[in-house]
Amino acid sequence: xxxxxxxxxxxxxxxxxxxxxxxxxxxxxxxxxxxxxxxxxxxxxxxxxxxxxxxxxxxxxxxxxxxxxxxxxxxxxxxxxxxxxxxxxxxxxxxxxxxxxxxxxxxxxxxxxxxxxxxxxxxxxxxxxxxxxxxxxxxxxxxxxxxxxxxxxxxxxxxxxxxxxxxxxxxxxxxxxxxxxxxxxxxxxxxxxxxxxxxxxxxxxxxxxxxxxxxxxxxxxxxxxxxxxxxxxx
Numbered sequence: 001x002x003x004x005x006x007x008x009x010x011x012x013x014x015x016x017x018x019x020x021x022x023x024x025x026x027x028x029x030x031x032x033x034x035x036x037x038x039x040x041x042x043x044x045x046x047x048x049x050x051x052x053x054x055x056x057x058x059x060x061x062x063x064x065x066x067x068x069x070x071x072x073x074x075x076x077x078x079x080x081x082x083x084x085x086x087x088x089x090x091x092x093x094x095x096x097x098x099x100x101x102x103x104x105x106x107x108x109x110x111x112x113x114x115x116x117x118x119x120x121x122x123x124x125x126x127x128x129x130x131x132x133x134x135x136x137x138x139x140x141x142x143x144x145x146x147x148x149x150x151x152x153x154x155x156x157x158x159x160x161x162x163x164x165x166x167x168x169x170x171x172x173x174x175x176x177x178x179x180x181x182x183x184x185x186x187x188x189x190x191x192x193x194x195x196x197x198x199x200x201x202x203x204x205x206x207x208x209x210x211x212x213x214x215x216x217x218x219x220x221x222x223x224x225x226x227x228x229x230x231x232x233x234x
Contacts, residue, residue, distance in 0.1 A: 001155060024188050033207070081148040194227065
């Protein structure tokens with residue numbers, strides 16, 4: 001479904017990610033893990049058209065993405081949930097969700113998607129009329145994910161969804177991601193929480209200083225000596 005092939009992305013002429021390749025097949029949950037500054041968010045910006053690779057290719061369902069606008073990429077079915085959430089803070093929970101469905105035309109589909117979001121996140125239903133600014137950090141992350149789901153994505157990109165959350169809320173976020181995978185959603189997840197991300201994914205990639213240094217199933221990577229030493233403190 002998504003193929004990233006040997007891309008290089010530069011900032012001010014300097015390479016931030018180099019020779020990065022990965023693949024996400026339909027129905028897969030794939031994790032890209034690494035520490036701060038590894039290039040994870042840069043990878044997402046390249047996929048979403050915010051940054052253009054200086055070389056290499058990115059295709060989604062056979063169509064090249066470099067050169068397309070972010071809006072055009074979203075219309076193809078690729079939806080990204082950024083780590084800073086970018087909610088419309090003065091607007092209500094429900095208004096934020098409806099803005100996520102701006103590419104959809106069928107009111108019945110929008111209502112169905114909203115009910116699915118409220119089923120996934122009952123707290124959002126309880127707070128549907130509250131401004132987003134009044135939500136807790138965990139609730140705001142739920143709303144950011146819910147708004148992304150309102151676009152009915154074919155591929156969901158999750159950028160550090162656990163960032164800044166308390167441990168209990170981190171567990172809740174990963175529970176939701178796992179549930180979405182079980183429902184058949186195709187997901188590319190980037191995370192600093194290496195253990196949690198690798199435990200729920202089918203396959204994973206280790207990104208370090210802008211390069212993929214290892215790939216495999218989540219279970220294989222969790223048993224890798226390099227991963228255990230570098231990220232798990234074992």
